[in-house]
Amino acid sequence: MRLYDTAVRAVRDFVPRVPGQVGIYLCGLTVQAGPHIGHLRSAVNYDVLRRWFLHRGYAVTFVRNITDIDDKVLAKATAAGRPYWSIAYANEILLAADYRRLGVLPPTYEPRATGHVPEMHALIAELIAAGHAYPAADGSGDVYFDVRSFPAYGDLSGQRPEDMRGTPDGPARAKRDAHDFALWKGVKPDEPGDAYWTSPWGPGRPGWHIECSAMARRYLGAEFDIHGGGLDLTFPHHENEIAQSRAAGLPFARYWVHHALLNLGEAKMSKSLGNVVDLEYVASLGVRSAELRYYLAAPHYRSRIDYSDDALREAAVAYQRLENFVHRAAERVGPGAPGELPADFVAAMEDDLNTSAALAVVHESLRTGNSALAAADDATLRAALAAVRGMLDILGVDPLAAPWHDGSTGGDLRGVVDALVALALEQRAQARSRKDWAAADAVRDQLKQAGVVVEDTAHGPRWTVGEQ
RNA sequence: GGUGGGGUGGCCGAGAGGCGAGGCAACGGCCUGCAAAGCCGUGAACGCGGGUUCAAAUCCCGUCCCCACCUCCA
Incomplete structure (x- = not known):
């Protein structure tokens, strides 16, 4: 397996810290609002x-955090006259629902920042003791990381502090250097009164970055394999995480993986710009969540996606072609199970997760399968179906997998409808044998009006209910 | 000002010195009573200008445009 490592700006071989195991920490969301599809791209x-x-047989420990306290959450709480935690939690529920709808596997653990204040305190204390952090001298209760005490600061993002613009209007207050960042933020009078914890440095709340260093350490250890997140987190967030953790003597992440962002209208999708597409909007286009997932997973993860309704609809059509094959093949030879993956698919995935090249292999198998279907070559069909399902399963879009086909497909009425349709099709078959095309087509048209679509295949008529 | 990444056929999207990924759309054919689905085939691309090379979408130089980050960000 080869992965692009931001720290060295090159694709390199992935070597796990412990053979057979991989620990991944992914920066999840700040739950100040519901998610948009850019956030969902990250998850996918x-x-x-x-x-x-x-x-590949690894035991994966996958940790994705929830940042449930920050300036925006507090501002919204104040504006709404509600506890900050009720706002964070409401958004967390929305987020979880969207993850589920997209078939994103639940993480091994999903820690919340506010649940790990003691771990943060411990880390901050270590940093102060080591001379890498200092309580502000202005009585604000803030604690800052001393950037100049850590020579490697800037290595991840390739920047030198002296070249940076620096904080234009930030409250320099008691910072020793304009680039120092807060580990702990002292109470401010204009913020909600229930958003604080006591600490050795006075009442306050976590700075943004410290939570990830503290939680990664707690659940993945001093050193772990992969740290992931959006490209926009490279600086300052990940740079600061490295500084905090390494300065405290923790080796921290061995690989840094960053995915590209999803843009809408020449700018990245973000709440503050108001250019946001969420699952509700996608549904309003008639695009299902499996189709959205296909859209999000098809381009390489390091390529920017310029969102458009048309591109999304096009992806939906492409996915329907795959789905169509899987359903038809399963009707013919049974669903089987996801099977052996073609070598080209494996090679593409091993090469920095090239999902786009991998999908080309899926389409090749699809063609083989469709030909087998037409030729009634069941052995070839079975193999193609297993391969296609196996590959789609890796991408999380196997049409026969749980997230996509549960719910509302008729339930108890399926048998009843089956019998009724069979009756109608028998009439149509008789009409066709008489070459009474008008009568045969009338049956088909009436079924269609009732939502039942009939198609003739090499193995006789096939019917499906609505949807496509 | 600093740092990183881009501009590929009508559209989406891989590739990173030589065999034209793949998908969507279009066109032609096959299959079909018709339809649907499918299969076979066709055309078409590397922002612009130079250069290196037997060979450049890929390397070099220049140039234009776009995106992200430089302390809210997936």
Whole structure:
């Protein structure tokens, strides 16, 4: 397996810290609002990475955090007159629902920042003791990381502090250097009164970055394999995480994986710009969540996606072709199970998770399968179906997998409808044998009006209910 | 100002010195009573200008445009 490592700006071989195991920490969301599809892209990308490791036989520990306290959450709480935690939690529920709808596997653990204040305190104390952090001298209760005490600061993002613009309007207050960042933020009078914890440095709340260093350490250890997140987190968030952890003597992440962002209208999708597409909007286009997942997983994870309704609809059509084959093949030879993966698919995935090249292999197998279907070559068909399902399963879009086909497909009425349709089809078959095309087509048209679509195949008529 | 990544056929999207990924759309054919689905085939691309090379989408130089980050960000 080869992965692009931001720290060295090159694709390199993945060597796990412990053979057969991989620990991944992914920066999840700040739950200040519901998720948009850019956030979901992040989840899908790492879900595919995770599934690939699982497929390769690794024991995967996958930790994705929830940042449930920050300036925006507090501001919203104040504006709404509600506790900050009720806002964070409401958004966390929305997020979980969207993950589920997209078939994202639940993480091994999903820690919340506010649940790990003691771990943060411990780390901050270590940093102060080691001379890498200092309580502000202005009585604010803030604790800052001393950037100049850590020479490697800037290595991840390739920047030198002296070249940076620096904080234009930030409260320099008691910072020793404009680039120092807060580990702990002292109470401010204009913020909610229930958003604080006591600490050796006075009442306050966590700075943004410290939570990830503290939680990664707790659940993955001092050193772990992969740290992931969006490209926009490279600086300052990940740079600061490295600084905090390494300065405290923790080796921290061995590989840094960053996915590209999803843009809408020439700018990255973000709440503050208001250019946001969420699952509700996608549903309003008639695009299902499996189709959205296909859209998000098809381009390489390091390529920017310029969102458009048309591109999404096009992806939906492409996915329907795959789905169509899987359903038809399963009707013919049974669903079987996801099977052996073609070598080209494996090679593509091993090469920095090239899902786009991998999908080309899926389509090749699809063609083989469709030909076998037409030729009633069941052995070839079975093999093609297993291969296609196996590959789609890695991408998390196997049409026969649980997330996509449960719910509302008729339930108890399926048998009843089956019998009724069979009756109608028998009439149509008789009409066709008389070459009474008008009568045969009338049956088909009436069924269609009732939502039943009839197609003739090499193995006789096939019917499906609505949907496509 | 600093740092990183881009511009590929009508559209989406891989590739990173030589065999034209793949998908969507279009066109032609096959299959079909018709349809649907499918199969076979066709055309078409590397922002622009130079250069290196037997050979450049890929390397070099220049140039234009775009995106992300430089302390809210997936």
